[in-house]
Amino acid sequence: MKIYDLIIIGSGPAGITAGIYAKNFGLDALIVGKEPGGLINTAFKVENYPGIFNISGKDLTKKFEEHRKYLKIDLKKQRVENIKKLKDIFKVFTEKQEYLCKSLILAFGTETRKLNINDKFDGKGVEYNASGNFKNKIVGVVGGANSAVMSAISLSKEAKKVYLIYRKDKLRADDIWVQRVKKIKNIEILYKNNVIDLIGEKKLKKIVLQDKELKVDNLIIEAGYTPNTYLINELGIKTDEKGYINVNEKQATNISGVFAAGDITDASNEFRQITTATAEASVAVLGVFNFLKT
Ligand SMILES: Cc1cc2nc3c(=O)[nH]c(=O)nc-3n(C[C@H](O)[C@H](O)[C@H](O)COP(=O)(O)OP(=O)(O)OC[C@H]3O[C@@H](n4cnc5c(N)ncnc54)[C@H](O)[C@@H]3O)c2cc1C
The missing domain is CATH 3.50.50.60 (FAD/NAD(P)-binding domain)
Incomplete structure (x- = not known):
């Protein structure tokens, strides 16, 4: 050989x-x-x-x-x-x-890094990158670093609504991206929040946060590497x-x-x-x- x-x-x-x-x-x-x-x-x-x-x-x-x-x-x-x-x-x-x-x-x-919840919706609403087709969808993005913020910005161009869900009270992405994401109207940043459960049958329908449930079509996990x-x-x-x-x-x-x-x-x-x-x-x-x- x-x-x-x-x-x-x-x-x-x-x-x-x-x-x-x-x-x-x-x-x-x-x-x-x-x-x-x-x-x-x-x-x-x-x-x-x-x-x-x-x-x-x-x-x-x-x-x-x-x-x-x-x-x-x-x-x-x-x-x-x-x-x-x-x-x-x-x-x-x-x-x-x-x-x-x-x-x-x-x-x-x-x-x-995966979320410490069940993985039964992986590929059925839960994704690990934002490169699919999210036209007119309601999408959650988990994370607060560059990758999450960039994904939220990129998704906002075609999705109806994007929730950026981060466990801390301040995003940790580079300032240039933080300033950009804050200006985009269809992105809502939910600070101090964790996804604690996923609801759906064959496909993801809702995510459960500490204080509320949100209807989403997709959840993108950008929680680090x-x-x-x-x-x-x-x-x-x-x-x-x-x-x-x-x-x-x-x-x-x-x-x-x-x-x-x-x-x-x-x-x-x-x-x-x-x-x-x-x-x-x-x-x-x-x-x-x-x-x-x-
Ligand atoms: C959303 C996002 C945005 C970013 N933006 C920037 C930016 O603007 N500027 C910047 O400088 N950096 C940016 N980065 C960081 C940058 O992408 C990384 O630092 C860089 O890709 C690291 O390169 P790497 O080759 O070390 O690792 P990787 O890019 O992770 O490449 C590793 C490779 O190894 C392969 N591999 C893994 N396991 C195996 C295996 N068992 N067998 C064979 N192949 C395997 C993978 O498929 C992959 O091809 C960004 C990262 C993300 C996630």
């Missing part, structure tokens, strides 16, 4: 950047990622990436994909289910295939107490030959952005290059 110099797990901003730099460094690399673009796909607008000052997350993803294809960087759209270390090489298992490599960059980001830890545990990779991978200034983990980049790490002062993910990925590839030389 072929042994790659490097396998990059994840095809978000960090994974794609790692692929680009691996190509620059002449490494024989493969990206294995479930979905090109990663989290940025769900961003309504990106306005802070240099040179591209106003773009939807989906269009930025298209640009990343164009760049990847232009450089002929190999991407397998598969889900990695396990990684094993066999002496000096690693074996990466997906639902379809197995791959071997001399080094790894872990760039598999985070996953959406948690690190994907299941791939890390078996390799014995060290993380912080929340599960984010500990890396040093070279983006190296505690396991020789394994590097990490992007939202999954504890680096960049925990400022989880496209710019930090891409920067960490380029540093990680330099680390891999030097590791393979020795």
Whole structure:
């Protein structure tokens, strides 16, 4: 079986950047990622990436994909289910295939935090991103950070009414988004509120808050993200107490030959952005290059 110099797990901003730099460094690399673009796909607008000052997350993803294809960087759209270390090489298992490599960059980001209620309405009114068709619908959005506020703004353009439901008394999104959301007439912000129950038969019909019930067609959960830890545990990779991978200034983990980049790490002062993910990925590839030389 072929042994790659490097396998990059994840095809978000960090994974794609790692692929680009691996190509620059002449490494024989493969990206294995479930979905090109990663989290940025769900961003309504990106306005802070240099040179591209106003773009939807989906269009930025298209640009990343164009760049990847232009450089002929190999991407397998598969889900990695396990990684094993066999002496000096690693074996990466997906639902379809197995791959071997001399080094790894872990760039598999985070996953959406679920509400601690039943999940019987998942996909039946309860969604984890706002990219569907919500024309003339009444929609609840749970959360108060950038992702929730941006989703509410994007939904307000087609939905009849949007409730932004947040457990604290002040939104924690960037000020620019807080100012925008407050000006939109069909968005009602419900502070100090939690969704405590979901009502419906086959499909969600109502949500129950502490002090009232609201009729909604959909509920979008944007209650934050948690690190994907299941791939890390078996390799014995060290993380912080929340599960984010500990890396040093070279983006190296505690396991020789394994590097990490992007939202999954504890680096960049925990400022989880496209710019930090891409920067960490380029540093990680330099680390891999030097590791393979020795
Ligand atoms: C709504 C929203 C708006 C945002 N807006 C901005 C913004 O305006 N500007 C900004 O800089 N940042 C923004 N961000 C943050 C930005 O999206 C993230 O910081 C960035 O996407 C992190 O990149 P990443 O590659 O580390 O992780 P991710 O983007 O999470 O990518 C991880 C990748 O790994 C894949 N993956 C996960 N598990 C596996 C597995 N087992 N096998 C294979 N593949 C796997 C995923 O499918 C995905 O492709 C926003 C985030 C959200 C949610």
